[in-house]
Each structure stands twice: as structure tokens, then as C-alpha cells.
Amino acid sequence: MTAGEKIVGVIGGMGPEATVEFMRRLVAAVPAKDDADHLHVIADNNPKVPSRIKALIEGGGEDPAPVLIAMARGLEAAGAGVLAIPCNTAHYYLPQIARAVRVPVLDVVALAVGGLSSLAPKPRRVGMLASTAIRLVGLFGARLGAAGFETLFPDAERQAGLLDVIRAVKAGAVTAEHRQVYQGVARHLAGQGADAFLVACTELSLLPAPDVTRPVLDTLDILVDATVAAARD
Amino acid sequence: MTAGEKIVGVIGGMGPEATVEFMRRLVAAVPAKDDADHLHVIADNNPKVPSRIKALIEGGGEDPAPVLIAMARGLEAAGAGVLAIPCNTAHYYLPQIARAVRVPVLDVVALAVGGLSSLAPKPRRVGMLASTAIRLVGLFGARLGAAGFETLFPDAERQAGLLDVIRAVKAGAVTAEHRQVYQGVARHLAGQGADAFLVACTELSLLPAPDVTRPVLDTLDILVDATVAAARD
Secondary structure (H helix, E strand, C coil): CCCCCCEEEEEECCCHHHHHHHHHHHHHHCCCCCHHHCCCEEEEECCCCCCHHHHHHHCCCCCCHHHHHHHHHHHHHCCEEEEECCCCHHHHHHHHHHHHCCCCECCHHHHHHHHHHCCCCCCCEEEEEECHHHHHCCCCHHHHHHCCCEEECCCHHHHHHHHHHHHHHHCCCCCHHHHHHHHHHHHHHHHCCCCEEEEECCCHHHCCCCCCCCCEEEHHHHHHHHHHHHHCC | CCCCCCEEEEEECCCHHHHHHHHHHHHHHCCCCCHHHCCCEEEEECCCCCCHHHHHHHCCCCCCHHHHHHHHHHHHHCCEEEEECCCCHHHHHHHHHHHHCCCCECCHHHHHHHHHHCCCCCCCEEEEEECHHHHHHCCCHHHHHHCCCEEECCCHHHHHHHHHHHHHHHCCCCCHHHHHHHHHHHHHHHHCCCCEEEEECCCHHHCCCCCCCCCEEEHHHHHHHHHHHHHCC
């Protein structure tokens, strides 16, 4: 192992394909001549984590927090020196997870604020391409607001369409129509004045980025870059 | 978790991209309506395992076995009920790994024999698309021979070319020329009488299958199918 390089622990499975894509981008992000140049990653790709959609949107679902905490502790016990969660919605439980382990857990919301702040010119209105749960629990709104960004979410009907797209990705059943809905939501937010976009759902990260004339930041890419930096810190 | 479904442990990192591809194919192999339908997979994607090429071909390299055994034990301790190794060459160490844990470890060589035997008509000569190490340690030859198959390896020059292709995959530096070399090796083996092909290196599984008129079995696919079956057994 490169001296001082940390093992990356991945609290994954939400969904499993997004976790695999996160791992693929981690491999692609590290210039390597041979295997050993890559990061050592231990991934708990656990699709049995209780549904965040059920717990946060529909109500009455099982609390995902205890499972997420157990996964974090398992990864720490396995030697992970930094943890990443390639699921934006699961960051609702980040304070509980972070308190349960001694190693740092990357915070995709803080990282997104940093990414948006580094754009020039700095955007004012950020179009949010995210799960309905993200909006309901206010995961990005307050912290982006504190950093001087206004968050623009789709109206209820378009947000429902976006949730259908996310569910289609999880079911491996994305059609051209789903891609069109996604694109339509982004264009609509552009019309509402969004001057940057944040892809803040790892299922949406699996689709081609929306074709808009404003910058599009993908939280999955932001998390990949931060993970590489943190592992080598 | 589906009743009785085992957690899959992946002894990975050899190379890391092949492990990610194995995980991607595992997700794709399971029909799912939502996350929870997928298998729970814990992957130790450890690219720091001592080089099998150095240990088995070049000589004098560090022995990978103790690291592989520690990974297997770690995955068992984390709850894995079945282990898979998405690296053919690492199967040289399978007997040692299997002795070190109580859970079953899938054997890609036995699985490949099964896959080839199920072809109709049954092939006689199997063109081996594999690392030089596979040939040197006789990993497939004897057991395919016992099952009635003759193994055809490329001549020394073409085998060296194939090892260059494998190294290029590990370095993320595959060119059109590498693909052509791979294709040329397969065509040459076809000319030597191969009536089936076995892709027996997970780096080669990352390339498009060679364009030949005989059946091509990919050990990575064979391992994916067997992993799904074993997890649900």
C-alpha cells in the first residue's frame, strides 16, 4: 500500500448499481500502471437496507439507521480509514452514522456546497435533480441556502415523474421515455431560472447528464474526487 | 433479506476493474423491482494483493496466499456465506483459501469444466485466452484434460502479446492495437483447431469477446451465474 493511504469503506447498496458505478469511477479516477496503484476499497453493497423512500416519503417503513450504523462499524472493523455513502438520501442519517464510528465519513452535502461555490461565475439558483425524499427532509436546501444558493425543485407533478425515473433505474427498466422525463425536468428548471444543476441522486447519476446549457455537477463525481483525496490525505 | 439467501463475499482487486465488472454483472443477473431484490455483496476490492504475475511468472515476488487468506477470513467474519474470486490466476491459491474458511469458495475451474461440458456438440479443443501464469501453473490443463478436453494455448510470441493486453487493461491503457492482438490470438487458435474458447482471465473479460465462429465461454459470466445460484441455494 502507498504509505499512509487509507482503506476506503463504502456504505453501499442504495441502490447496488449506483454503488458499482461509484466503485467504477473510483478506479477510473486513479491513474495506474498496475493494480497496486489503485485504492483498496471495501464495499458493503447491501441492497437490503430498509427503503429510504418508504421511511422518509411514504412513512411507516423500517428505520434504515440501525442497519447503516452496523455497516459503518463493520467497515471500520475491517480496516476502513474513511467512509463514503454513494446515496444522497441516506445522508439524512449521516449524523447518526458519523457518531457511531471513529473514522471520518464523507458528507456529500458539504462537498456539493464546495463544488458549487467553486464555479465561476457562482450560480445563484441551483436546479435540484434529486429524490422527493431529499426535498421533504430539506437535506440540501438549508445548507445550500446558508452558502448563498437558492434551490429550485421541480413542481409536484414533475417531481413525481422524477421519482418514477429513479424507481425505473432501481428496477433496471429505464426507457427512452424516462430519459425524456428527466431531460424535461431539467429544461423546465432551466426555464425557471436555474443557472446550475446538481444531480443529487446516485440513480440519476447512472443516466446521461441532462443536456442543458448551464453547468451540471454530479454528486457521485464530487464524492469520487473527495474519496480519492481523503484516502490519500 | 430473502429467506436463506447468503451474503456473497468477493475476494477482489485482481484487478479492481474486473471486480467492479463482476459486481456489475451480478446486479444485472438478478431480475429486480427494487433494491432489496438484489444480492447482498461484500467486496474486498484489494488491489494491493501481491502480484500473481510476479509470484508465478517472474519469480521471487511476495506470496499472495497469506493476503488472500486474510481477505477470505475477513469476509467470512463480516457474514459472507459464500465466497467468489473474480480472478482466474488467483485460483492457483484456492486450495489454501478454501482450507482457511468454513464457507464454500466457488471454483471457477470446476465451473468452466461444467460450462464446457454443457455445450452441444461438446467441443474437443478449447482455445485458452488466459494469462501466461495460468499456463505455467497448469491451472486449467489437467482438469480440462480429465474431463476430455484438449487445451490449446497460443505459441510463446502470441502468449506474450496476450500478457501485454492484460497489462494494458490493468493500466487502463487499452488501444485498438491491443484489441487487434487479442482478436488475432483467438483467430490463430481457431486456425489450430479450437472448437470452443474459454476467456479465462477477468481482464480479458473486460474486452469485447473475440469475433470467432465457435462458442466463447467467459469465466466471469460463469462465475456470476454460479454466485447467484450459490447465494440462493
